[in-house]
Each structure stands twice: as structure tokens, then as C-alpha cells.
Amino acid sequence: MTPTLVPLATHSQIARTPSGEDGLPQELEEDLRAFGCKLIHQAGILLNQKQVAVATAQILFQRFWFVTSLKQFSIGDISMGALYLASKLEECPIRMRDLINVYDLLLQRNSHELSLHSSPPPSSPSHRPQPTHVPGHNLVMASPAAPAPSPSNGKTKFKYTPMAYFSDAFYNLKDALVVAEMQILKRLGFNMLVVLPYGTLINYLRLLGLTNHKEACGKAWGYLNDALQTPVYTIYAVPTIVSAAILLATRHLGISLPSTPPNSWWDLFDASWEDVWTVCGHIMRLYRDRTLEERLEVMRMVNKKEVRKWLEENNSL
Amino acid sequence: MSTVAEGTSAPSRKRTKWDEEDHENEAIRRRQQALSRQLRSLRKPRMTDVTSVPKGTSLSRSPIRDAYSIFVPPRAHHPPIQPSRSVYCYERLNQIEEGSYGVVFRARDKETGDIVALKKLKLEEEKHGFPITALREINALMSCRHENVVHIREVVVGDTLTQVFVVMDFIEHDLKTLLTLMPAPFLQSEIKTLMLQLLSAVAHCHANWILHRDLKTSNLLMNNRGTIKVADFGLARRYGDPIGVGGLTQLVVTLWYRAPEILLGATNYSTAVDMWSVGCIFAELLLKEPLFQAKGEIELLSMIFKLLGPPTSATWPDYCTLPLAKTIAISPPHAHQFRQRFPHMTALGLDLLTSLLTYDPQQRISAEEALHHPYFSESPLPKHPDLFASFPSAAAGEKRKKPFDSPSAPLRAADRIFAETELP
Ligand SMILES: Nc1ncnc2c1ncn2[C@@H]1O[C@H](COP(=O)(O)OP(=O)(O)OP(=O)(O)O)[C@@H](O)[C@H]1O
Ligand SMILES: [Mg+2]
Numbered sequence: 048m049t050p051t052l053v054p055l056a057t058h059s060q061i062a063r064t065p066s067g068e069d070g071l072p073q074e075l076e077e078d079l080r081a082f083g084c085k086l087i088h089q090a091g092i093l094l095n096q097k098q099v100a101v102a103t104a105q106i107l108f109q110r111f112w113f114v115t116s117l118k119q120f121s122i123g124d125i126s127m128g129a130l131y132l133a134s135k136l137e138e139c140p141i142r143m144r145d146l147i148n149v150y151d152l153l154l155q156r157n158s159h160e161l162s163l164h165s166s167p168p169p170s171s172p173s174h175r176p177q178p179t180h181v182p183g184h185n186l187v188m189a190s191p192a193a194p195a196p197s198p199s200n201g202k203t204k205f206k207y208t209p210m211a212y213f214s215d216a217f218y219n220l221k222d223a224l225v226v227a228e229m230q231i232l233k234r235l236g237f238n239m240l241v242v243l244p245y246g247t248l249i250n251y252l253r254l255l256g257l258t259n260h261k262e263a264c265g266k267a268w269g270y271l272n273d274a275l276q277t278p279v280y281t282i283y284a285v286p287t288i289v290s291a292a293i294l295l296a297t298r299h300l301g302i303s304l305p306s307t308p309p310n311s312w313w314d315l316f317d318a319s320w321e322d323v324w325t326v327c328g329h330i331m332r333l334y335r336d337r338t339l340e341e342r343l344e345v346m347r348m349v350n351k352k353e354v355r356k357w358l359e360e361n362n363s364l
Numbered sequence: 365m366s367t368v369a370e371g372t373s374a375p376s377r378k379r380t381k382w383d384e385e386d387h388e389n390e391a392i393r394r395r396q397q398a399l400s401r402q403l404r405s406l407r408k409p410r411m412t413d414v415t416s417v418p419k420g421t422s423l424s425r426s427p428i429r430d431a432y433s434i435f436v437p438p439r440a441h442h443p444p445i446q447p448s449r450s451v452y453c454y455e456r457l458n459q460i461e462e463g464s465y466g467v468v469f470r471a472r473d474k475e476t477g478d479i480v481a482l483k484k485l486k487l488e489e490e491k492h493g494f495p496i497t498a499l500r501e502i503n504a505l506m507s508c509r510h511e512n513v514v515h516i517r518e519v520v521v522g523d524t525l526t527q528v529f530v531v532m533d534f535i536e537h538d539l540k541t542l543l544t545l546m547p548a549p550f551l552q553s554e555i556k557t558l559m560l561q562l563l564s565a566v567a568h569c570h571a572n573w574i575l576h577r578d579l580k581t582s583n584l585l586m587n588n589r590g591t592i593k594v595a596d597f598g599l600a601r602r603y604g605d606p607i608g609v610g611g612l613t614q615l616v617v618t619l620w621y622r623a624p625e626i627l628l629g630a631t632n633y634s635t636a637v638d639m640w641s642v643g644c645i646f647a648e649l650l651l652k653e654p655l656f657q658a659k660g661e662i663e664l665l666s667m668i669f670k671l672l673g674p675p676t677s678a679t680w681p682d683y684c685t686l687p688l689a690k691t692i693a694i695s696p697p698h699a700h701q702f703r704q705r706f707p708h709m710t711a712l713g714l715d716l717l718t719s720l721l722t723y724d725p726q727q728r729i730s731a732e733e734a735l736h737h738p739y740f741s742e743s744p745l746p747k748h749p750d751l752f753a754s755f756p757s758a759a760a761g762e763k764r765k766k767p768f769d770s771p772s773a774p775l776r777a778a779d780r781i782f783a784e785t786e787l788p
Contacts, residue, residue: 051507051572055442113445135496136503138602143492228493229525236446237502237519237528284439 053240056113056281065116070362071354076117077277078345079354081333083108083122084276086153086349087130093149096130097139098272103241104133105275107231113281114234118358120227121351123154127220128227136239147220152207157346159205164343244271244285244292251289251316255304257297266296270330277329283322290318291326451520451529454482460759470534470760480517481534481759487526497598502530504574504600512565514585514593534760535585535593539645541758543581549652552713553747554590556740559646561592561749566642567731569594570635573604579641580621581648590752603634617641620656624668624675625725627661629687636725639734643720650706650717665692672721673700680723712739 066076084105091101108129111120127150134141210216232239248271249258257263270292274280279288290313297304304312313323337345347353454471460481461468469482485498505516517531539558550558562584569576576597583596601612612631617623623640625633647655655671658664669675674694675683683689702714709717716739719729729737740746 052442054445055439057444060445110445114447131493132499135494135499140492140496225493225525232448232494233521234447236448238443238446238506239499239503240506281445284442 051240051242053242053284054110054235054238054281055283056110056278060113061282064113066112066118069116069118070358071117075345075348076112077332078337078341079117079122079348080109080112080278081276082345082349083126086123086126086150088276089153090127090130090146090149093152094141094145096134096141097137099243100134100137100139101130102243102272102275103137104129106241106280107133107235107239109278110235110281111231112278115230117348117354118351120230121223121349121354123150123349124223124227125231127224128231131224132228132231132239133241136241143221143224144217147217147224148209151210151216151220154349155207156205157349159203161343161346163203164339241280242285244280244289247285247289248292251286251293254315255293255312257293257302260300260302263293263296263300263302266299267292270295273333274326274330276333279326279329283326286316287318287322288326290316291323291330294323295327295330448519448521451482451522451527453520454480454531456482458760479534479760481532482520483530483532485528485530487528498528500600500602501597504569504576504597504602505530505532508565508569508572508574508597510565510568512561512592512594513568514595532595533593535587535595536760537586537588537758538582538595539584539586539592540580540582542586543648543652545758546652550649551744551747553744554752555646555649556744556746557590557749557752558586558592558649559642560735560740560746562594562642562645563731563735565592565594566638567735569600570638570731573602575601575603575635576638576641577601577617578621579638579645580618581645581654584645590747590749619658619661619664620644620654622661622664623725624665624723625686627665627668628683628689628692630725633725635730636728639720639728639731642731642734643717646717646720647706650709662692666695669695671701671705672723673698675723682724682726710739710742712737712742715739 064073064076067073071079087101087104087108090096091098091104104126108126111125111129127146131141131143131146245268248267252258252264252267267289271289274288274292279291294313296302306312308314311320313320344357348357453474455474457470457472457479459467459469467484469484471480471482472478473480485495485501487495487498502516502519505514509515514535515533517533520529520531521527522529566576566579574597576594577599578596579594583594585593585595587593599617612633617626617637621641621644623633623637626637644655656664656667658667673679674697676697677683700718702709702718706714706717716729716734716737719737720734722728
């Protein structure tokens with residue numbers, strides 16, 4: 048039986064993403080896409096949704112940005128649409144209203160955190176580390192709109208106000224959800240085939256004799272899940288990604304595996320060293336330290352209006 | 365452990381999705397020896413500083429990886445990420461048929477001139493966004509690509525959100541229309557060919573975790589080259605997924621082709637329901653008319669009981685556990701009547717038929733097993749598809765010859781099939 052061939056981004060799609068063409072730096076795009084995947088992950092937890100649906104949603108979400116610019120659709124809307132769609136694909140559909148409520152909460156929390164740190168909008172590209180910046184200080188009270196910090200922890204506790212049952216907010220989110228789902232379908236040509244890596248990981252760990260090494264298994268599993276926040280599942284076939292997760296896990300734990308050509312263990316799984324190593328790069332970049340300002344910038348840009356604003360401010364230079 | 369590897373007969377055994385990866389073992393085993401040799405003479409691998417990982421994405425472009433297994437095809441074999449085209453890329457010709465689920469048109473690709481079939485999906489009910497049934501249909505077609513499954517070319521969209529069309533290869537005939545038009549039944553050799561094609565399509569779907577759930581002659585298309593294409597995945601569903609609350613729906617499979625376990629209320633049915641339908645299709649090919657032409661479920665059950673003999677604890681151990689079993693009155697036991705119904709069938713042919721039309725889903729033959737049934741290797745052997753006659757296509761709007769045309773009409777190649785006589 049031939050394996051299902053999932054769609055993968057082409058060389059030119061990878062080299063020139065629509066957002067990149069619009070002037071968004073690659074690192075910022077990666078961070079925004081990762082943020083959308085985190086939203087999917089958090090929504091999945093709040094909805095008690097199955098991991099297969101969450102993973103599928105994250106992969107569809109990543110695919111979407113190879114055919115669409117972040118300026119055109121919001122990360123918030125598309126991540127919500129991806130989770131809704133993936134839940135149907137994985138035969139565990141969720142109720143629209145539940146999903147919308149959860150997203151409303153996540154987005155309110157996002158705005159709340161932003162408001163705690165709101166400051167005059169930066170006029171220079173702030174995605175690069177700013178040496179003068181002191182994380183978490185002096186930003187809290189900068190805007191009069193920001194709620195006063197509570198004396199205990201210096202921050203206002205986030206309090207979620209649920210939407211009214213027939214509120215405009217609900218219907219706005221509902222419209223956005225329906226549009227997002229349809230846009231994902233259309234822009235991905237209705238090819239929703241996804242292959243998840245977990246079965247392959249178990250198989251490879253068995254073949255490498257690592258199944259009894261609990262720590263290695265757990266670590267590799269964790270890297271695979273973290274990789275869902277990167278575009279690697281839309282660029283490489285599963286064997287390459289699983290090999291990368293095993294490579295990171297075994298190196299981290301100092302486990303030795305045959306790594307000298309022509310008998311390197313990844314060759315056994317038809318993965319090329321170059322590709323495996325690049326996947327490792329994608330995963331490791333997730334763990335790079337971000338400054339507070341970088342993080343806030345990404346949180347603000349959950350909305351496409353902020354992406355457009357950023358592009359106007361930074362590309363006129 | 366997989367049913368295929370062992371060749372055991374447990375068609376409806378619940379497979380789990382984890383089984384799937386084992387096909388890779390086959391290819392890996394060969395190279396595993398080299399690895400274990402290496403593992404014994406372990407060297408410390410070079411430890412790399414994980415912070416010095418590469419920036420950006422570079423794809424290895426190594427074009428020739430001859431040593432690589434067929435299980436990991438080269439990257440170039442994967443389809444690209446590609447948005448849907450517009451339905452206006454096609455010129456509409458004639459409407460083929462309005463099904464229960466959508467309208468099917470014949471159309472021409474304006475770019476290539478190819479003749480295709482466009483199935484418009486019904487999307488009116490938008491309370492839950494894009495309908496899950498339409499997703500299943502598209503996904504099943506895309507994940508079950510096979511010589512005997514109708515080929516999905518793409519999915520195109522119209523102006524509004526409710527216009528979505530599945531584009532398929534246009535296939536001239538459906539088997540139901542064909543059977544009603546033919547004056548004589550298919551030959552044994554032809555039936556074997558058709559059954560092998562049907563079985564290999566069904567085996568492929570099942571191997572890819574798809575249940576068709578609506579196999580019947582009107583959903584089997586046939587081209588002029590004697591090739592069957594399974595179509596209409598409108599009721600298809602993945603199996604092997606944990607089944608949600610309430611189980612699988614019983615509102616599947618057109619009545620006449622519906623397996624007894626569904627009729628009796630089972631909600632955890634599996635691949636065997638398709639195999640029952642295959643059995644009904646096999647019988648229909650032999651009889652040239654549907655096997656169980658019942659008006660309702662009760663009548664259907666009594667027709668099944670009549671042909672197979674009523675179920676017993678031996679032929680269907682789980683019968684009593686089915687939800688509706690208590691409500692059905694079972695007639696006094698009698699032997700099956702396959703021989704009376706199919707007097708000209710060989711013993712092997714009858715064996716295949718009864719293996720398909722078996723009560724107990726656990727004992728019912730699987731598609732993979734049926735493909736290797738000795739019926740297919742006894743005389744007459746399956747006829748090469750090229751030797752099948754061709755017919756005027758009703759779907760293409762071609763003028764059809766009346767079944768009994770004037771005897772002076774020239775005997776076209778297309779009519780050969782009518783002229784051949786069958787030896788019992
Ligand atoms: N690829 C095709 N080429 C030619 N004709 C086709 C094709 N696909 C479908 N048809 C014709 O259209 C009819 C209906 O198609 P299909 O079975 O897919 O739709 P449906 O609405 O699900 O039908 P139903 O529910 O009535 O079975 C088929 O019986 C066949 O006659
Ligand atoms: Mg049909």
C-alpha cells in the first residue's frame with residue numbers, strides 16, 4: 048500500500064511566502080504563525096478536544112499561510128476556523144458556540160495582557176531585541192486606558208466577561224468562523240489530507256531499541272508536538288520530522304546511535320541529514336528568548352489590522 | 365498482526381490506527397540488520413550544540429535517492445498546496461442526473477478540452493458551517509485514489525460560498541443502467557473481471573480506513589474499456605476512529621444492499637457491511653436484476669432469511685445481542701436456497717457468493733481474501749477488460765439503441781456482448 052501523499056509547500060512557496068512578499072520579515076511571520084498554533088493548542092485544551100484534531104488544525108493553519116498573506120486574514124480567525132474544520136475531519140466535531148466562547152475568552156485575555164503593557168506604539172521595528180528595554184517595568188501604567196495594577200502582584204487579574212447569548216460579538220465571531228473555514232477549504236483546494244507523526248514515532252523508537260527509554264520517548268514526543276507550532280509538517284514528510292525529534296531527544300540525553308555514513312540511523316528512515324537538521328533548526332528557534340516587546344508585538348498582531356499597521360509603519364522606511 | 369500479513373479471516377476485527385505504521389517494517393527490516401551491526405560497535409556520535417542549528421529552511425534537493433524505499437516517496441511526488449480554481453474553468457454541457465445528494469453535470473475543461481463530471485455539493489444547510497458529509501466525501505475520494513475508484517481531479521468553487529463542485533473523470537456508464545439495457549446477463553468471464561475490479565477497489569478503501577457504506581450498482585461506473593470505477597462516496601466514513609456517542613448511524617446503504625447487522629440495529633459495524641453489499645452486487649450481476657427487491661426492512665429481512673436460512677447460534681453467534689433481534693420473529697429453520705436461486709453457478713462461484721452473503725460479520729469474507737478466492741482462477745478465466753463491448757452512454761446524452769433493434773442493423777463491436785451466448 049502506498050502511503051497517503053499529503054500536500055507540501057513547493058520550493059518557491061517556501062522561499063517567497065505571501066506575507067514575505069508583503070514585506071513581513073521571516074522571523075516575525077514564523078512567530079505569528081507559531082502564536083496562531085498556540086491559540087489552537089490552548090483552545091483545544093479548554094474544549095477538551097482530542098490531540099489529533101488539534102494537531103490536524105495546526106497543520107492546516109500552517110499550510111494556509113503558504114497561499115495567503117497575514118495581512119489578508121487574522122491569525123485569530125484562521126486558527127479558530129482550522130480547529131473547527133479539523134474537528135470535523137477527525138470525527139470529533141465541536142459546537143460552534145463552544146468554540147466561539149473559548150476564542151472570545153482567549154482573545155479577551157490577549158487584549159487584557161496587552162492593555163497591562165500598553166505603551167505608545169513603537170515607531171521603529173521592534174521585532175529585534177531592543178537593548179534599552181527593561182522587560183516588565185514601567186510599561187504597565189503608560190496608558191490611561193490600562194486598568195490599575197492590583198497591589199499584590201503589580202498586575203490586574205484577568206476577569207473574563209462572557210458574551211451575551213445573542214450579542215453582536217457572538218455573531219461577529221460566528222461570521223468570521225464560517226468565512227475562515229470556507230477560506231481554508233478553498234485556499235487549500237479542499238485537500239485536507241494530513242498524516243500525523245505519532246504512529247511513525249512509536250515505530251521508529253521500536254526499531255532503534257529506544258521504547259524502554261522512557262525519557263527519550265517522552266522528549267521525542269514533546270519535540271514532535273512542539274514542531275506543530277512550526278511549518279515543518281507542511282514542508283517535510285513525516286519520516287524526516289520524526290527523525291529530527293529523535294535526533295534532538297537523543298542528543299539532549301547523550302544517547303549514542305550510529306551516525307557515520309553510510310550507516311547513519313536516519314538513513315534507515317529515508318531522511319536526509321540536511322533536511323533533518325533543518326527541521327531541528329525550526330524546532331529550536333521556538334525556544335529562542337523573545338523580549339517582552341517582541342512578545343507583545345506578536346500578541347497585538349493576532350488581528351490583521353495590526354499586521355497592516357505594522358507593514359505601513361515599517362515598510363515606508 | 366495486520367489482517368493482511370496473517371491472511372486471517374477477521375474482516376470486521378477492529379483495527380486500530382496504530383497498526384498502520386507496520387507496513388513500513390517490511391522495507392525497514394532489510395536495512396535493520398546493517399543497523400544492529402552498527403549498534404553493536406557503537407561510536408559516540410558527534411554532539412552538536414543545539415543552539416547552532418541552521419537558520420531558515422533549506423530543502424535537500426538530492427534528485428536521485430535510488431536506495432530509498434517505496435514507502436517514503438520523493439518530495440516531488442507530493443501534491444503542492446494549491447487553491448481551488450473557479451468552476452468557470454469548465455464549460456457546462458448536459459446535466460447527467462440529480463442524485464439525492466447533489467446534481468451531476470457533464471462539462472468540458474476549457475483549457476485541456478477534457479470531458480469531466482462535475483458534482484455540485486448541496487450546501488444549503490449551513491448551520492454547522494461546511495457539512496461534515498461533504499468533507500467525508502471529498503476526503504474519501506482524495507485518500508482512496510485507485511484504478512477502480514473514480515478519479516477526483518480537483519474541487520472547484522463558484523461565486524458564492526454555497527457553490528462547491530467535485531470534478532471527476534467522466535465515466536460513460538453506470539452499472540445499473542447498463543444491466544437494465546443489456547438483453548442478456550454478463551458472461552461469467554466478464555463478471556469475474558468486474559468482481560475483481562470491485563474487490564480491489566473495496567480492499568483499497570478498507571486499507572485506507574474508509575468505509576464506502578453505499579455500494580450498489582448505480583454507484584458503480586463503467587467506462588468503455590471494461591473498467592469499473594467505484595463512485596459516490598457521499599456516505600463514506602473513516603473507521604478505526606473512536607466512535608462517538610450513539611455509534612455509527614444506521615441510515616446508511618440503500619435498503620436492498622444493506623447488511624443484516626445494520627437492519628438489526630448494530631451501531632458498531634465495520635468493513636463487513638461493504639462486503640455484504642458486494643455480495644448483493646455479485647448476485648445482481650448474475651441475475652441481471654437486484655437480489656433483494658424489498659419494499660421495507662422487515663420484508664428485506666424475511667427475504668434474507670429465506671435465501672440464507674434463518675440465523676442460528678452457529679451461523680451468527682452474536683445475533684441475540686443486536687438491539688432489534690428480540691423484535692424479529694424467526695421462521696423455523698430451513699436450509700439455504702442459494703443453489704435453487706443460482707442453478708448455473710459453479711460450486712466455487714457459489715462458495716464466494718455465500719462467503720459474502722454470510723450473516724456473521726466476523727465470518728464474512730474480507731475484500732482482500734475474496735480477491736484470492738479460487739473462483740477467479742477456475743475456467744472461464746476473467747476476460748481482459750479490452751475485450752468488453754462498449755455501449756452508447758446514457759450519461760453523455762448519446763442516442764441509445766433500443767435493446768431489440770431491427771435485426772438487419774449491422775452488428776457493431778458494441779453489440780458483440782449481446783450476441784455472445786453463455787454456456788452454463
Ligand atoms: N464521474 C462520473 N461520470 C459520469 N457520471 C457520473 C459520475 N459521477 C456520478 N455520475 C452519475 O451521477 C449519478 C449520481 O452521482 P452520485 O451517485 O455521486 O450522486 P448522489 O447524489 O450521491 O446519488 P445518490 O444518492 O442518488 O446515489 C450517478 O449514478 C451517475 O449516473
Ligand atoms: Mg449515487
